[in-house]
Amino acid sequence: MNAMTMMPPPVTVQAVQQFATFDKKRSKLVPLMAILALHIAGFYAIQSGLLSRVVSAAMPTITTVSIVAPPAPPTPPAPAVPKTVELSAPVPQAVIPPLPLIAVAPTEPTITLPQPTRSEAAPVATTAPAAPSTPAPSPPAPSTPRTVSSVEYIKPPQPIYPNLSRRLGESGTVVLRVLINEKGLPEQILIHKSTGYNNLDEAGRQAAQRALFKPMIENGKAVPVYVLLPLTFQIS
Structure with missing residues (x-):
């Protein structure tokens, strides 16, 4: 039995041109399909809430800090007010004893004699002035060397x-x-x-x-x- 040899069909110029035209159209369709796929994915993310979770994860976490004022200093205790205590027993009053009476004997009147005047007074004895004392002789001054x-x-x-x-x-x-x-x-x-x-x-x-x-x-x-x-x- 003779084997049959399969030969590929001949490649014509028209077939090459059609393939080239199809290749160019496919190269133009690839970017369009990619853009369309991105739009579809974005629409899906918006609808499903995935985009909001991504934005929430990318946003920094805001921490709330509360400033607590320092406690007020303790108020010093008020000074103690002295209490008023009433005395139950009355205060005894001081008793001043009466002064004893002193008997004074009556005095007899005295007679005062008049004082003698200056003319009648005894003359004052005068002393004679003392004679001036003679100063002691001073030692001779040392002579200057000649x-x-x-x-x-x-x-x-x-x-x-x-x-x-x-x-x-x-x-x-x-x-x-x-x-x-x-x-x-x-x-x-x-x-x-x-x-x-x-x-x-x-x-x-x-x-x-x-x-x-x-x-x-x-x-x-x-x-x-x-x-x-x-x-x-x-x-x-």
Whole structure:
């Protein structure tokens, strides 16, 4: 038995054109059908209440917060009013005893004598004024030390020339007024005449402070004296 071979029908140009036209129509119908399906689904959701549940689920939950006012502070208790208590027993009244009577003896009349006048009074004795007392003699005031022209030295003054004055070329003679006490020590040193330079005047004063003098003897007794002491500063 011979097998029959099935051959597909031949594809013509008209068939290809019809298929292409049907493909284009189908591509246009697909979006329209999708839009129609979406509308149908939305209508169904509105009718069944599904859309309202979705919107309710998407909306945030509103929480109601109640603000409670703080409790009022407790009112302080009113002060206690003292009670009025009536006394059952009457208050006894104070009884004042009568004062005793004192018998006063009658007095006899007295006679008052007149007072004597000033003229009749005894004369007042007068005392003689006391003689002025003689003031006690005051001690003699201490005598001021006199100024002498010269004194003898035990250790003569040795002035030291200041280095700064030497570099600056300062020179001159300072005259010092020196108070020499009973022991021959310079007790007070004053500038009688300045050199015009403080450094030279101070150097002369320090030199006189280091000097030692012989005490001034008068009537066999050492006395303080003033002396004018010149000291010369000269650059050699």
